[in-house]
Amino acid sequence: MIWQDGIYLWFLLIIPILLAASWWYNKQLDEKRKKYFGADLFEKLRSGFWPLGKRIRNASIYGGIALLMIAAAGPKLGTEVREVKRQGVDLLIALDLSASMNAEDVKPSRLEKAKYEISRLIDRLDGDRVGLIVFTGEAYLQSPMTLDYSALRLFLNIAETDQMPSSSTNFSAAMQTASEAFGSIEEDKKTKAAKVLMIISDGENHGESYEGALQELQDQNVSVYTLGIGTDAGTTIPLYNDSGSLLGYKRNETGEVVTSKLQPQVLQSIAEDGNGEFYEIRSGGSGIDAFLGRLDELQQGEFANQEYADFKNQYQWLAGIGLLFLLIGMVFPKYRVVE
Missing domain, CATH: 3.40.50.410 (von Willebrand factor, type A domain)
Structure with missing residues (x-):
């Protein structure tokens, strides 16, 4: 595999930075909640919250961003034969x-x-x-x-x-x-x-x-x-x-x-x-x-x-999958209906 604009791969470093910032923000938010709400009361106020849905949502958003950054770098894989x-x-x-x-x-x-x-x-x-x-x-x-x-x-x-x-x-x-x-x-x-x-x-x-x-x-x-x-x-x-x-x-x-x-x-x-x-x-x-x-x-x-072999562009697939992941991350529910 080769890259058309490999410099864009450096933007992938943003992903761990965002993850670290999100972890720190949630930790600070949890500490503030504990000062004002007990665990039982907080669970009642957050009735229907679906932890797995939140993880899927976050993973989809971060995964989509990562795929779009990789697509921007222009990956080329395999060969395209031109006559x-x-x-x-x-x-x-x-x-x-x-x-x-x-x-x-x-x-x-x-x-x-x-x-x-x-x-x-x-x-x-x-x-x-x-x-x-x-x-x-x-x-x-x-x-x-x-x-x-x-x-x-x-x-x-x-x-x-x-x-x-x-x-x-x-x-x-x-x-x-x-x-x-x-x-x-x-x-x-x-x-x-x-x-x-x-x-x-x-x-x-x-x-x-x-x-x-x-x-x-x-x-x-x-x-x-x-x-x-x-x-x-x-x-x-x-x-x-x-x-x-x-x-x-x-x-x-x-x-x-x-x-x-x-x-x-x-x-x-x-x-x-x-x-x-x-x-x-x-x-x-x-x-x-x-x-x-x-x-x-x-x-x-x-x-x-003559036949010339060249690396074939693959960014289209990565960009499409990345946009799909972003869409999933935006619409996937964090709450479920509690019966």
Whole structure:
């Protein structure tokens, strides 16, 4: 048994105080009566008095007060099982961490803007399982499918371009990793949730052909959406040291400064072939908002059917019995008709 407001139990100390005060008052009253009345005369004056009735009356009143005080403390006993169902879609976010994502044509940078929009997306999810893939020339499952959005944010916050061994971009690697992640959850046959892969990138692809990996996702009934980030004009790719000071700008093999632009054609093609849609993020967040609207329309499945055991409130019974005892104490007779 546990108590919701155990402090009220201290009021039970009032009961022995009242009993002691009642005993002292009756003792003083008896001493005064003996001064003015003899025992026989007092019995005649108190004809019909029922000592047992008085004891029952007093016991009912004190017992009722005690039960009401215990009820006020909120006793909880036993367990109350509650079933909680959560529904949503299976969503994997593939975030491009190539060097070109450091370009600052979208402030403060493409990567930071992408992380901000992903964070907004997480804030508005409810019951969707979400995972995070980071990719460049290689891809890694940074966070497996989870309903723990706070843990996902931690993985998102530490995602940086310098954590990856390659600075190029390979969509095929991201798709293969996504296919493996979706394959690992297919054993859950109870859910019929839609499976969605969202690729966030500036569209530059330096890897192998992704057609085979995309076909594998289609075979798994995964819808592939793409979110392009950057501008058509593009900009240079800054290089910073560990202290945040600008060292220069990324150059190609011939020593020329590289200009990175948003290349939507590749992303549009992926979304079209992947039964998804293509969105853009430039300065605002309209792209992620449009994707959220589409996400709400997708078929949702039941991910968690969990049972939570909790202590069940019992104060109602104690309060009811306490009020009944008080009622008995007020109406129970102290005198009986003498024939």
